Amino acid sequence: MGGRRCDVDLPIAVNPGPQPALARGSPLPLAGATPEEVAVALGDREPRYRARQVLAWVHKRGAKSLADMTDLPKLLRERRAGDLLARTTAILARHPSDDRTVKLLVGLADGESVEAVLIPEGDRWTLCVSTQVGCGMACRFCATGTMGLRRSLTAAEIVEQALHARDELAGESPDNLVFMGMGEPLANWPALRRALEVLNAPWGTGIGARRMTVSTIGFPERIRDLATLGLEVNLAISLHAPDDDLRTALVPPNKGVGIRELLDAARDFHERTGRRVTLEYVLLAGVNDSPDQARRLAERVRSLGAFVNLIPMNPVAGLPDRASDPATVQAFRRALRAAGVECEIRRQRGDDIAAACGQLRLAAAPGASLDGFPGERRPEPDSRG
Numbered sequence: 001m002g003g004r005r006c007d008v009d010l011p012i013a014v015n016p017g018p019q020p021a022l023a024r025g026s027p028l029p030l031a032g033a034t035p036e037e038v039a040v041a042l043g044d045r046e047p048r049y050r051a052r053q054v055l056a057w058v059h060k061r062g063a064k065s066l067a068d069m070t071d072l073p074k075l076l077r078e079r080r081a082g083d084l085l086a087r088t089t090a091i092l093a094r095h096p097s098d099d100r101t102v103k104l105l106v107g108l109a110d111g112e113s114v115e116a117v118l119i120p121e122g123d124r125w126t127l128c129v130s131t132q133v134g135c136g137m138a139c140r141f142c143a144t145g146t147m148g149l150r151r152s153l154t155a156a157e158i159v160e161q162a163l164h165a166r167d168e169l170a171g172e173s174p175d176n177l178v179f180m181g182m183g184e185p186l187a188n189w190p191a192l193r194r195a196l197e198v199l200n201a202p203w204g205t206g207i208g209a210r211r212m213t214v215s216t217i218g219f220p221e222r223i224r225d226l227a228t229l230g231l232e233v234n235l236a237i238s239l240h241a242p243d244d245d246l247r248t249a250l251v252p253p254n255k256g257v258g259i260r261e262l263l264d265a266a267r268d269f270h271e272r273t274g275r276r277v278t279l280e281y282v283l284l285a286g287v288n289d290s291p292d293q294a295r296r297l298a299e300r301v302r303s304l305g306a307f308v309n310l311i312p313m314n315p316v317a318g319l320p321d322r323a324s325d326p327a328t329v330q331a332f333r334r335a336l337r338a339a340g341v342e343c344e345i346r347r348q349r350g351d352d353i354a355a356a357c358g359q360l361r362l363a364a365a366p367g368a369s370l371d372g373f374p375g376e377r378r379p380e381p382d383s384r385g
């Protein structure tokens with residue numbers, strides 16, 4: 001998750017990966033739907049308020065199925081239970097950590113699974129959500145990158161991670177939501193765009209846009225699309241290197257885009273939205289952690305006015321890189337600050353439950369069962385986004 005995972009820029013075309021199509025007449029995953037789509041699915045005979053009533057049950061009242069929506073007409077609940085799906089995912093495993101971090105393994109209807117992590121900060125909670133099963137970006141230090149891309153999530157599957165988190169938090173939405181779990185969010189753009197709309201909408205989950213952060217390795221065109229959504233979401237770009245040769249070695253999609261173009265897009269985002277951009281920088285021992293590299297990084301990013309998060313690497317078994325030692329991390333921070341860049345060292349959370357992205361899923365037993373799963377999966381198509 002988080003900066004221990006991604007950040008880069010895609011070469012040009014963003015391929016969302018295989019996405020199952022929704023056939024006409026297929027069940028509707030309600031968590032990814034707008035009131036208008038739900039109204040169409042309900043049909044002309046239902047009153048106008050019915051769609052929002054159904055969505056309030058999905059997003060605010062914890063309904064797992066149409067049967068739970070007890071103030072709906074009994075006939076409607078019985079007849080439509082099979083084609084209006086309040087949840088298409090289920091919790092396969094729940095791993096609490098000593099520091100109160102809770103990692104959820106979320107099972108999808110086709111047998112795949114992703115991770116969502118609830119991270120405490122005082123009395124506030126941040127939810128880290130996944131946007132893809134695996135990831136095709138192949139960042140050198142990332143557990144998820146070793147899996148490759150299996151498929152992208154639907155908007156409903158992304159939103160349902162927040163609904164599972166609400167269940168964990170006794171019906172309260174998490175205070176902040178970060179797209180830093182498995183996958184590259186901007187490589188799954190249509191579903192991400194729809195998920196942001198639903199998560200933010202008053203008829204949806206109702207999480208403030210300024211409390212949501214999209215973390216990306218950085219596709220310039222998609223960053224500009226994000227800036228024009230009309231939502232004041234935050235942007236975090238995983239940079240990890242002060243020059244293109246090193247960044248391409250760490251984050252292969254950097255090849256063909258480059259740091260300059262990426263930072264130009266970040267500047268456009270900042271100017272258009274007024275939101276300060278965050279740069280993520282995972283420190284790898286002997287690779288990108290010298291004071292000279294800190295000074296060169298500062299030269300490139302100072303004028304952007306971005307905030308830099310320094311992230312000690314979470315070691316991944318089988319991968320070559322190791323975490324920088326604490327003294328080196330401190331020296332890197334001092335050099336960045338001396339060069340005029342605001343930065344902080346991000347505290348590691350949930351290490352005892354393997355909260356680095358992809359690690360819980362990699363550890364999960366294959367074939368784990370989906371108890372209470374609502375049935376065959378019929379995700380919504382991208383075109384709805």
Ligand code: SF4
Nearest residue numbers: 005006135139142145
């Ligand atoms: S491989 Fe994917 S999930 Fe991992 S850090 Fe890179 S973009 Fe993020």
